[in-house]
Amino acid sequence: MTAHGAVLRPGRVSDAEGIRAVLEASLAVDGLPGFTRGDIDRSLTRLPADPEGVIVAETGAAIVGHVWPRHDDLTVHPDHRRRGYGRALADAGFDLVQARGLPWLQLYVPQHIPASVAFARAVGLHYHSSLWVFRLVDASAVPGPEFPPEFAGRGMRDDELESFVELFNDSFADHPTPVSETVAAVRTVHALPDFDPGGLLLVTPRDDPEHLIAFTRVDIGPGDDGAIEGWIALIGVRRAWRRRGLGRELLRWGVERCRAAGAVRVELAVEALNERALGIYRREGFEPAIEWPHWIRETGIPYAPAG
Numbered sequence: 001m002t003a004h005g006a007v008l009r010p011g012r013v014s015d016a017e018g019i020r021a022v023l024e025a026s027l028a029v030d031g032l033p034g035f036t037r038g039d040i041d042r043s044l045t046r047l048p049a050d051p052e053g054v055i056v057a058e059t060g061a062a063i064v065g066h067v068w069p070r071h072d073d074l075t076v077h078p079d080h081r082r083r084g085y086g087r088a089l090a091d092a093g094f095d096l097v098q099a100r101g102l103p104w105l106q107l108y109v110p111q112h113i114p115a116s117v118a119f120a121r122a123v124g125l126h127y128h129s130s131l132w133v134f135r136l137v138d139a140s141a142v143p144g145p146e147f148p149p150e151f152a153g154r155g156m157r158d159d160e161l162e163s164f165v166e167l168f169n170d171s172f173a174d175h176p177t178p179v180s181e182t183v184a185a186v187r188t189v190h191a192l193p194d195f196d197p198g199g200l201l202l203v204t205p206r207d208d209p210e211h212l213i214a215f216t217r218v219d220i221g222p223g224d225d226g227a228i229e230g231w232i233a234l235i236g237v238r239r240a241w242r243r244r245g246l247g248r249e250l251l252r253w254g255v256e257r258c259r260a261a262g263a264v265r266v267e268l269a270v271e272a273l274n275e276r277a278l279g280i281y282r283r284e285g286f287e288p289a290i291e292w293p294h295w296i297r298e299t300g301i302p303y304a305p306a307g
Helices: 013-030 037-045 085-099 114-122 158-171 183-190 246-260 275-283
Strands: 006-010 055-059 062-068 073-076 104-108 126-136 151-154 200-205 214-222 228-237 265-271 286-298
Touching: 006 085, 013 037, 013 055, 013 062, 013 073, 037 214, 055 085, 062 085, 073 085, 073 104, 085 104, 085 114, 158 183, 158 200, 158 214, 158 228, 200 246, 214 246, 228 246, 246 265, 246 275, 265 275, 265 286, 275 286
Parallel strands: 228 265
Antiparallel strands: 006 055, 055 062, 062 073, 104 286, 126 265, 126 286, 151 200, 200 214, 214 228
């Protein structure tokens, strides 16, 4: 497919550096709040699991833009804007999510850039919800984890990948926005050289240690300023095992692990529509720091989160 002199095509694993160049140029010019080079690195590690989940715009041998619905991302290199590439990529992203049976194309739209808001409206998007970055107040005295005695925590074995993905998808089946994972994507992440298996905690019934019912994953590493940061990446509890305090204790485990590693900042992301999670995080000392507004264009495919 061609548009305004650019070729639009499915992504390839070899596109990683071209996509990186677009994202880094955008970060330098647009000043996107809360986004770092570390975020770019983390997203690109997931490219090999599903390269065709990205559509790139290419002129000659250079990638000048891309749309990556999995990461709510449509970015055009600042040197190649206002040439129609963004609109073509938005249409291609919409076709992609529709072909995959998803209910909408969702993109991050920075509110501090008026042209981004105008563009979003022009391609048929409207505001849907916001993802918030919550940051732990430095002086917060978060207690250590104390799981109810009928539960046990442990690491993940190599033979539990499929069971873990099933746990993930059940835990997020009723999330306010569609969230799911694949075995291929998780295998890719777990095979990375910097993946820390000690940052993943599984919870099981004490009398049934093979039955995975909850989990959390924590990432710890240097931020762009060199300071150690802790990121509580995921907390999931099966729907049938909620309201037993597991989510709170998983959060406390994550905070304890981050602080033990010397993290000067501890953060997590939470959907504004997830009122129950918001309440837990606030009570444990987290406060909203950065808003990432999400705009959507519906495909007409129903989305009804499981209750």
